[in-house]
Amino acid sequence: MDGDSPAAMSTGGDLRRCRIMKQADVVVVGGGPVGLFAGLSLLQQGVDVVVLEARAGGSAGSRAIGIHPPALRCLEQLGLIGAFLEAGTVVREASVFVDRRPLTRLRFDGCDPQHDGVLMVPQQQTERLLAEPLQDAGRISYGVRVDSLESTADDIVLRGDGAELQVRWVLVCDGRHSALRQALRVGMPVQAYAHGYIMGDFPDATDFGAAAAIFLGRQSLVESLPLPQNTRRWVVRLRSPQNACTADEIAAIVGQRTGHGLDAASCTMTSAFAAEQGIAERLRKGRAILLGDAAHVVSPIGGQGMNLGWLGAAALIPLLTQILNSTDPAAPALSAWERQVRSNWQRARRRAEANMFHGRPLRCPQLHRALMHLMLDTPLRHRFVRHYTMDGFT
Structure with a gap:
């Protein structure tokens, strides 16, 4: 391939080494799951x-792990569903406990015509599977920092490392604290909730198999999710956020709330995070378009964030491809796309808040148990399953 083609670029380097990008129609800034997708x-x-x-x-x-049925359909369109299913664990049911006592089992049968569960894949594997085709085509470059950009009527100017590059469109996928969103002077008001979460990945010593487990009670929520290679993710709700956590801390709380012992010495990942929600004041400015966490955030409880970013990208790409090959105005189609993304975000925000509501400390577990029976052991069960698996998102 010609050395002046963007397909020749795959190795790392600063922006000055990327002058060949002047021939690229679109630059995606950010190589996380949404940018790669x-x-x-x-x-x-x-x-x-x-x-x-x-x-x-x-x-x-392994931070982001859950891939819901609407996002699995997106992977089918990319021809990657087989590779992802091989790399992950499909959760088809969840056991619900109240104060350690079994309440019910939720089965996800019928939640989707094609995919009857939520696929759990560690984030590093998700990124690997999405990045490999880009690397094979020479269309991804690591170690390249873009510090700022300027959008004009006809193009985008990227700046960094003392160099400038001009391209037709930029997709901004550089995360929650997006420097490029700030460079565009697009605000994103964010609401932080009072409580926080800590989580860790431990060897699976339970008998849950490929099922999830949800523990409710007086001491608040614990979630347990299966991962490949006999590993299990444990998520603990705290009364207030904290900046860090240890495996010993997670193991102690999980043992106290659920009765399950965790091997802290074999923990492979820990993380502490706050719950927050927000969406950018606008998702497009000129020829720059915001996607993923650069565009919106929801509480991680429910695992909707990455999926929401993929759905937004899947809806955008056909429009952007058409715009690149047409002289028709881009604004009407992109405005309709932004309305769809905002609608999906509102739905995800409401579902995340419902999940957090059910995970709060229970003052009267007996009453909550009765209410959960009403929700989960009646025809309302199907509605709850649809809620859990992001049914209805487009």
Whole structure:
């Protein structure tokens, strides 16, 4: 391939080494799950696209894990569903406990015509599967930092490392604290909730198998989710956020609330995070479009964030491909897309808040147990399952 083609760029370096990107139609800034998904979708549409990631490589951790049926359909369109199913664990049921006592089992049968569960894949594996086709095509570059951008009527100017690059469109996927969103002077008001969460991945010593487990009670929520390679994610709700946590801390709380013992010495990941929600004041400015956490955030409880970003990208890419190949005005189609993304975000926000409501400390577990029986052991069960699996998102 010609050395002046963007497809020749795959190794790391600063922005000055990327002058060949002047021939790219679209640059995706950010190589996390949403940026990689958008980049690969564009590549498969035949668009000249380059993904730039400031890090030296992909994620080493397993933070985002849940892929819901609407997002699984997106992976089918990319031809990656088989690879993802092989790399993950499908959760088809969840056991619910109140004060350690079994309440019911939720089965996800019939939640989707094609996918009857939620697929759990560690984030590093998700990024690997999405990045490999981009790397094979030479369309991703690690270690390249973009500090600012300027959007004009006809193009986008990217700046960094003392260099400038001009491209037709930029997809901003550089995360919750997006520097490029700030450079565009687009605000994103964020509401933080009072409580927080800590989580860790431990060897699975339970008998839950491929099922999830949800523990409710006087001491608040614990979630337990299966991962590949006999590993289990444990998520603990706290009364207030904290900046860090230890495996010993997680193991102690899980043991106290659920009775399950965890091997803290074998923990492979810990994380502490706050619950928050917010959406950017606008999702497009000129030829820059915000996606993923750069565009919106919801509480991680329910695992909707990455899925929401993928759905937004999947709806955008056909429109952007058409815009690139047409002289028709872009504004009407992109305005309709933004309305759809905002609608999905509102739905995700409401569902996340419902999940957090059910996970709060219970003052009267007996009453809550009766209410949960009403919800989960009656025809309302199907509605709850649809809620849990992001049914209805487009």
